[in-house]
Amino acid sequence: MTSIRSRLLLWIGLPFTLVGLLTLVTSYYVLSRQITETFDGMLLNAAERLERRIYSVDGELRINMHYFSISTLGSRGDGKIFYRIRDAEGNMLAGFDGLDDPPGSLDEPLFYDTRYAGNTLRAVATTFPVVRSTHSDQIEVIVAESTEARENLINEFLLTLTILIALGGLLAVTIALLAIHRGLAPLRSISRSLRRRSQNDLEPIEAEVPREVSTLVASINGLMQRMRQSIYNTQQFNADVSHQLRTPLSEIRALAELAVRQPDAPRARHNLHEIGRIAESAGYMVQQLLTLAKARHELMDASAMTEINLAETCREACTEAISRIYQRGQELEFCAADEDSRILGDSVMLRWLVQNLIENASQHAGGSQPYRGTIYVAVCHCPDGMQLRVSDDGIGVRPQQLDRITERFYRASPETPGSGLGLAIVDEIARAHGASLAFDSPPGQGLTVTVTFPHTRPNGPTADPAR
CATH class of the missing domain: 3.30.565.10 (Histidine kinase-like ATPase, C-terminal domain)
Structure with a gap:
C-alpha cells in the first residue's frame, strides 16, 4: 500500500508533467509560426530592397552591384541566401538560375518552401515594375534562405523554455514536499500520541486538528468509546455472574453440609430437594446471563x-x-x-x-x-x-x-x-x-x-x- 505522501506527490507531479509537455508542444507551434512570420518579413524586405538596386540604361536593365551584396539581404548569418532576378521575357539578370519557380501567380508576394543544392529553403517571390526607355516592364525577384537559422532559433527558445519548466517543476516539487510535510503533521502528532499511550488508555483524543482530519479523530474516538463500552459490559457481566452465583452456591454448600450431618432421612431428602431447586435456579440464572451478554445491542451488527x-x-x-x-x-x-x-x-x-x-x-x-x-x-x-x-x-x-x-x-x-x-x-x-x-x-x-x-x-x- 503506497503512502499518502507518495500519492500526493504522484497527483501533483503527474499533472505538472502533463502541463509541462503540453506547454512545450504548444510553444513549439506558436514559436514556429511567429519565427516563420518574422523571417518571412525579412525575406520580403530583402526582395523589396532589390528594387532600389535595379535601373535602366538605354533600355537595358542593370544592377548597381557597388551598393548591393548578398549580406545586404538581411540574413542573421546562420543560413545561406539565394536569389534570382528575371525580366518579363524570362531572361536572367542576376542570381542563381537553378532556383525553382514559384508554385502560383505573383499577384502578391508568395512564400513557399523549396530545395536547392541540397538545402531546404524558405523563399519569397514577387514582381515590381521597371521603366525601359519608352515602355514599362515587370521584374520577377526570388529571394530564398536556408532554414537553419529558423530551426536554431526555435531550438534555442525550446531549450530555454524546457530549462525554465524543469526548474519550475523542481521548485514546485520542493514546495509540494514542504506542504505535504506540514499538512501531514497532525496525523504524525496523532500517531505519536497513540503510540505513547498505554494499552489501557482509551480516553478520547483531545487535539486541535484541521477540519479534514477531525473526521478521522472522531472515528477513532468513537471506536475507543465502543471499546470502553465493550470492556465495561464484559466487566459488568463478570460482576453480575459473580454476584448472582455467590448466594445460590453458598446455599448449596450449606444445605449439603446439613444433609451430611443430619441422620434424619426425610430431613436430608428435603435438603437435597432444596439443593436441586437452587441448582436449577442457578443454572437458569447462568443461562439468562449468557443470553443477556449475547444480546447486548452494542455488539449487534445491523x-x-x-x-x-x-x-x-x-x-x-x-x-x-x-x-x-x-x-x-x-x-x-x-x-x-x-x-x-x-x-x-x-x-x-x-x-x-x-x-x-x-x-x-x-x-x-x-x-x-x-x-x-x-x-x-x-x-x-x-x-x-x-x-x-x-x-x-x-x-x-x-x-x-x-x-x-x-x-x-x-x-x-x-x-x-x-x-x-x-x-x-x-x-x-x-x-x-x-x-x-x-x-x-x-x-x-x-x-x-x-x-x-x-x-x-x-x-x-x-x-x-x-x-
Missing part, C-alpha cells in the same frame, strides 16, 4: 441482519414454549395478521425476545399466586411498522414500577421465582433491531408489552430509540 417473517418466528417461539405453559396450567394463544410481516432482523435473537416475554408473563402475571390464565401473542401491522404484542390477564404492574422493569435483576414481584433478566434481555434485543418497547398495565387488567419494529433497516447497533 449489516448482518436478514429479511425474516416476524409471524413465523413468533409461531416457532410459541411452539417451543407451549408444552411448558400447559404443564403450569396456563393457555397460550397466538394470532398473526394474514398480511406480509417481513422485517429485517436476527431470527435467533427474536425467538429469545418472544420466549422471554412469554416466560415473564407465565411466571409473574399471577403475582404471589400461580397464574392460571391465558397468554396472548399477536403480530399485526401499524403505521410505524410491524408490532408484536404479548399480554396476559394477571394482576399487572403498578405504574411506578413500569419504568424499572427492564433493569437487570429487578423484579416487580420479588416473591415469584425468576432471574430478573427477562425484560432486560427483551430491551437489549429490541434496541439492537431499532425497535421501540412500550408497556401498558391498566389496574387489574394484566400487562401488555408492545414491540414496534420499523419498516426500514435500523440505524445500527448503537441506536437507542425512545421507549
Whole structure:
C-alpha cells in the first residue's frame, strides 16, 4: 500500500508533467509560426530592397552591384541566401538560375518552401515594375534562405523554455514536499500520541486538528468509546455472574453440609430437594446471563441482519414454549395478521425476545399466586411498522414500577421465582433491531408489552430509540 505522501506527490507531479509537455508542444507551434512570420518579413524586405538596386540604361536593365551584396539581404548569418532576378521575357539578370519557380501567380508576394543544392529553403517571390526607355516592364525577384537559422532559433527558445519548466517543476516539487510535510503533521502528532499511550488508555483524543482530519479523530474516538463500552459490559457481566452465583452456591454448600450431618432421612431428602431447586435456579440464572451478554445491542451488527417473517418466528417461539405453559396450567394463544410481516432482523435473537416475554408473563402475571390464565401473542401491522404484542390477564404492574422493569435483576414481584433478566434481555434485543418497547398495565387488567419494529433497516447497533 503506497503512502499518502507518495500519492500526493504522484497527483501533483503527474499533472505538472502533463502541463509541462503540453506547454512545450504548444510553444513549439506558436514559436514556429511567429519565427516563420518574422523571417518571412525579412525575406520580403530583402526582395523589396532589390528594387532600389535595379535601373535602366538605354533600355537595358542593370544592377548597381557597388551598393548591393548578398549580406545586404538581411540574413542573421546562420543560413545561406539565394536569389534570382528575371525580366518579363524570362531572361536572367542576376542570381542563381537553378532556383525553382514559384508554385502560383505573383499577384502578391508568395512564400513557399523549396530545395536547392541540397538545402531546404524558405523563399519569397514577387514582381515590381521597371521603366525601359519608352515602355514599362515587370521584374520577377526570388529571394530564398536556408532554414537553419529558423530551426536554431526555435531550438534555442525550446531549450530555454524546457530549462525554465524543469526548474519550475523542481521548485514546485520542493514546495509540494514542504506542504505535504506540514499538512501531514497532525496525523504524525496523532500517531505519536497513540503510540505513547498505554494499552489501557482509551480516553478520547483531545487535539486541535484541521477540519479534514477531525473526521478521522472522531472515528477513532468513537471506536475507543465502543471499546470502553465493550470492556465495561464484559466487566459488568463478570460482576453480575459473580454476584448472582455467590448466594445460590453458598446455599448449596450449606444445605449439603446439613444433609451430611443430619441422620434424619426425610430431613436430608428435603435438603437435597432444596439443593436441586437452587441448582436449577442457578443454572437458569447462568443461562439468562449468557443470553443477556449475547444480546447486548452494542455488539449487534445491523449489516448482518436478514429479511425474516416476524409471524413465523413468533409461531416457532410459541411452539417451543407451549408444552411448558400447559404443564403450569396456563393457555397460550397466538394470532398473526394474514398480511406480509417481513422485517429485517436476527431470527435467533427474536425467538429469545418472544420466549422471554412469554416466560415473564407465565411466571409473574399471577403475582404471589400461580397464574392460571391465558397468554396472548399477536403480530399485526401499524403505521410505524410491524408490532408484536404479548399480554396476559394477571394482576399487572403498578405504574411506578413500569419504568424499572427492564433493569437487570429487578423484579416487580420479588416473591415469584425468576432471574430478573427477562425484560432486560427483551430491551437489549429490541434496541439492537431499532425497535421501540412500550408497556401498558391498566389496574387489574394484566400487562401488555408492545414491540414496534420499523419498516426500514435500523440505524445500527448503537441506536437507542425512545421507549
